Amino acid sequence: xxxxxxxQPADALSLKxxxxxxxxxxxxxxxxxxxxxxxxxxxxxxxxxxxQRLAINLDHATxxxxxxxxxxxxxxxxxxxxxxxxxxxxxxAPAPTAQARRILQGNPVAAYPAANAQLGVRLFPCxxxxxxxxxxxxxxxxxxxxxxxxxxxxxxxxxAEGLMLDMAGRVIEGVFxxxxxxxxxxxxxxxxxxxxxxxxxxxxxxxxxxxxxxxxQITDIPLEQLQWADEVFxxxxxxxxxxxxxxxxxxxxxxxxxxxxxITARALLDA
Amino acid sequence: xxxxxxxQPADALSLKxxxxxxxxxxxxxxxxxxxxxxxxxxxxxxxxxxxQRLAINLDHATxxxxxxxxxxxxxxxxxxxxxxxxxxxxxxAPAPTAQARRILQGNPVAAYPAANAQLGVRLFPCxxxxxxxxxxxxxxxxxxxxxxxxxxxxxxxxxAEGLMLDMAGRVIEGVFxxxxxxxxxxxxxxxxxxxxxxxxxxxxxxxxxxxxxxxxQITDIPLEQLQWADEVFxxxxxxxxxxxxxxxxxxxxxxxxxxxxxITARALLDA
Numbered sequence: 001x002x003x004x005x006x007x008q009p010a011d012a013l014s015l016k017x018x019x020x021x022x023x024x025x026x027x028x029x030x031x032x033x034x035x036x037x038x039x040x041x042x043x044x045x046x047x048x049x050x051x052q053r054l055a056i057n058l059d060h061a062t063x064x065x066x067x068x069x070x071x072x073x074x075x076x077x078x079x080x081x082x083x084x085x086x087x088x089x090x091x092x093a094p095a096p097t098a099q100a101r102r103i104l105q106g107n108p109v110a111a112y113p114a115a116n117a118q119l120g121v122r123l124f125p126c127x128x129x130x131x132x133x134x135x136x137x138x139x140x141x142x143x144x145x146x147x148x149x150x151x152x153x154x155x156x157x158x159x160a161e162g163l164m165l166d167m168a169g170r171v172i173e174g175v176f177x178x179x180x181x182x183x184x185x186x187x188x189x190x191x192x193x194x195x196x197x198x199x200x201x202x203x204x205x206x207x208x209x210x211x212x213x214x215x216x217q218i219t220d221i222p223l224e225q226l227q228w229a230d231e232v233f234x235x236x237x238x239x240x241x242x243x244x245x246x247x248x249x250x251x252x253x254x255x256x257x258x259x260x261x262x263i264t265a266r267a268l269l270d271a
Numbered sequence: 272x273x274x275x276x277x278x279q280p281a282d283a284l285s286l287k288x289x290x291x292x293x294x295x296x297x298x299x300x301x302x303x304x305x306x307x308x309x310x311x312x313x314x315x316x317x318x319x320x321x322x323q324r325l326a327i328n329l330d331h332a333t334x335x336x337x338x339x340x341x342x343x344x345x346x347x348x349x350x351x352x353x354x355x356x357x358x359x360x361x362x363x364a365p366a367p368t369a370q371a372r373r374i375l376q377g378n379p380v381a382a383y384p385a386a387n388a389q390l391g392v393r394l395f396p397c398x399x400x401x402x403x404x405x406x407x408x409x410x411x412x413x414x415x416x417x418x419x420x421x422x423x424x425x426x427x428x429x430x431a432e433g434l435m436l437d438m439a440g441r442v443i444e445g446v447f448x449x450x451x452x453x454x455x456x457x458x459x460x461x462x463x464x465x466x467x468x469x470x471x472x473x474x475x476x477x478x479x480x481x482x483x484x485x486x487x488q489i490t491d492i493p494l495e496q497l498q499w500a501d502e503v504f505x506x507x508x509x510x511x512x513x514x515x516x517x518x519x520x521x522x523x524x525x526x527x528x529x530x531x532x533x534i535t536a537r538a539l540l541d542a
Contacts, residue, residue, distance in 0.1 A: 003286050010286070011285070011286060012283030012284060012286060013283060013284045013285075013286055013288075013291060014282070014283060014284075015276070015281070015282060015283060015374060015376060016376075017284075017291065018419075020284060020288065020290050020291045020353065020355075020374075021353070021415075022294070022414075022415035022418070022419050023293070023414050023415060023416055024416060054416070054419075054420070080361075082291065082292070084291075085419075090349070090381070091422070092415065092418045092419050092421075092422035092446055092447060093422045094419060094422075094423055096426075103286060103291075107361050110361070128406060129404075131402035131403055132402055132403065132438060135399060135420055136416060136417075141416055142291070142292070142294055142416075143294050143415070144292075144293035144295070144414070145293065145294060145407060145412055145413075145414045146404070146406075146407075147293070148289075148293050148295050148356075148365060149325070149406055150363075151362070151363035151364045152326060152364065152365055155367075167403060175363055176362065176363060
């Protein structure tokens with residue numbers, strides 16, 4: 001499907017855009033089902049939080065209206081919204097009055113092997129570590145060289161995702177997913193106050209678990225603690241949940257709580 | 272002056288460019304004097320080192336030829352070269368065969384107040400810290416949100432630059448400059464193995480100092496050590512050297528070694 005820039009069909013971007021110059025912007029990757037953006041409120045919430053933290057002036061109402069209209073045209077697929085600080089002049093200083101630029105791109109439904117969700121995946125142990133930057137932690141911003149380097153570490157099809165640690169050796173996230181452990185019936189996911197992207201599916205699963213009486217915990221998870229997990233899974237807002245069956249020498253069965261949450265995630269994506 | 276993309280006049284960029292999507296690329300800001308790019312060899316060396324470390328396939332000879340031709344047309348000013356990994360498909364995985372895209376932009380000579388070089392500048396104490404990422408340290412890559420946040424911390428004209436520390440409180444660099452101290456006749460600059468941009472003027476000044484018998488040291492500089500400096504200056508390959516006369520409650524005279532190196536830098540820029 002054609003791209004839109006600020007609501008108009010376009011196939012090119014101004015060379016002065018600060019998204020290109022500095023990665024000065026944010027993005028959202030949103031599943032679209034039957035013409036509707038899935039988990040729209042959570043995507044919008046994260047994006048607006050990012051705009052606030054980066055002091056990017058985004059026209060909220062126009063952005064939501066464009067998202068909805070674009071999703072209708074796409075009908076089924078994956079929509080990517082990039083928001084940049086707009087054009088810049090020379091130098092890092094942002095113009096306080098600059099208005100954000102909105103870029104919409106559509107792609108077909110993601111074609112992942114069905115086995116990923118059914119049988120689970122193996123995670124590649126990425127050597128690329130995530131740096132600590134509380135000012136950017138949690139945001140889905142456009143500075144993603146760490147993910148590019150991590151994803152370039154493996155080419156085989158055996159590993160569907162990679163696991164990334166921070167500089168202190170804590171488990172943080174997948175390259176394009178969040179990660180959860182289950183131990184003694186508690187749903188545990190890494191604290192993302194230092195680094196990592198606070199995923200929309202992560203937030204929704206935490207909410208759904210709490211609503212249905214499953215205890216949850218957001219905490220630091222040193223790599224050594226992975227071996228004590230009863231179940232492990234990764235998630236994002238496009239594919240839902242993939243059970244993790246192996247990481248390096250560790251392996252896990254696909255457990256009952258993972259299957260239960262997988263059904264929840266699937267229902268959200270197919271709603 | 273008009274922009275070039277891959278050697279052709281252009282005013283827009285593909286929306287699939289990975290520079291926009293992920294900040295997946297590098298840049299150089301090069302002074303142009305009488306049609307010649309200043310310190311060209313050092314800029315090219317840093318860029319190629321960056322391409323190697325990020326595994327970006329850049330056509331070296333074509334890039335240098337374009338730089339030279341563009342500089343001739345610009346005659347006097349500042350040239351910005353952005354190199355991205357080119358167009359991407361969905362996802363972080365880089366196509367190993369992708370060819371880098373070259374973007375050239377020209378600007379007039381930078382108009383900084385003459386007092387910056389003559390009387391020295393005051394540095395703003397940036398609260399934004401630089402995160403530790405050895406895989407990217409030294410490179411002039413397109414992930415520059417930390418600089419954007421730091422530069423947004425002050426709007427007054429009293430501060431010509433800001434000083435950035437790393438998470439451990441070490442002095443690293445200015446927002447768009449490198450920093451040097453002089454103590455007991457030794458020229459000292461921060462080690463950039465954890466973070467920071469290894470500037471072209473920084474490299475050239477270290478080389479020139481060593482060549483003329485001035486002892487140099489590249490080392491960690493905790494913020495507390497600033498008070499023991501006899502002279503402080505910042506530098507980059509566009510403005511040369513600005514003496515630093517103040518940072519927070521600290522102040523320094525414009526010292527003799529700073530003046531000597533300033534003449535060296537000026538001669539390089541006017542060559």
